[in-house]
Amino acid sequence: MSRVLAELTVDECLTLLAGTPMGRVVFTDRALPAIRPVNHIVDAGAVIIRSRLGGSVASTVGSARGVVVAYQADQIDPHEHTGWSVVATGTARLVTDPADKARYERLLRPWVSMDADCVIRIEPQLLTGYRLVDPAAAAR
């Protein structure tokens, strides 16, 4: 059951991200690649997460410049080898505006009990994704 990759448009990527409750934030922590599953919402084209990123990221995500991360979500059927994957690459910054922060804290409940979590907005500068497609169906 070998598949081909059909590229998604930016709009399709954003729709799929908005329609799925969780993904994985990918960042560099003390020069090592790091990844953490989190739940998210999409608001005005940005991915909003709540996390304790910790380590070296905690300070950079809190700076005005922010920190570049990737945010990935997928729904792939391991038996049928069908589904999709989307990656949003962009700048992550702490949400500091009290009204925004309060609104996101209402809308987005972390699945894991956390002390002192942060609300983080990831503004995608690059949105790419694909579907795994049956080449026979694609050729029809």
Place this chain on the structure above:
Amino acid sequence: MSRVLAELTVDECLTLLAGTPMGRVVFTDRALPAIRPVNHIVDAGAVIIRSRLGGSVASTVGSARGVVVAYQADQIDPHEHTGWSVVATGTARLVTDPADKARYERLLRPWVSMDADCVIRIEPQLLTGYRLVDPAAAAR
């Protein structure tokens, strides 16, 4: 349905990785965090994948020194907020031994049709993971 994280042992992490067919390789590509879903097998404690990593990673993964990547897999129920996540961090190197390469190519069929893919061995130096646990059940 808030959960707590129960840390997994190294052996539990490896067993869960070996029992799941796919995960995500996380690396740095031209100074940006990158992530790609792939299928894998576990052989003698190492994660084996086939991919065209491309870009700046293609040259470093082919060097004797290899390149440090993270490999992540999870099975999280987005409704029940239960499941697990495992991250293996370690050195990725091309499998160049012809017998090993041929054996892995038999055992591990890529889900996506690829020209000229590579077989890559990731030797975990760090294996961490957790289960999302109902705190009420955990306290029993």
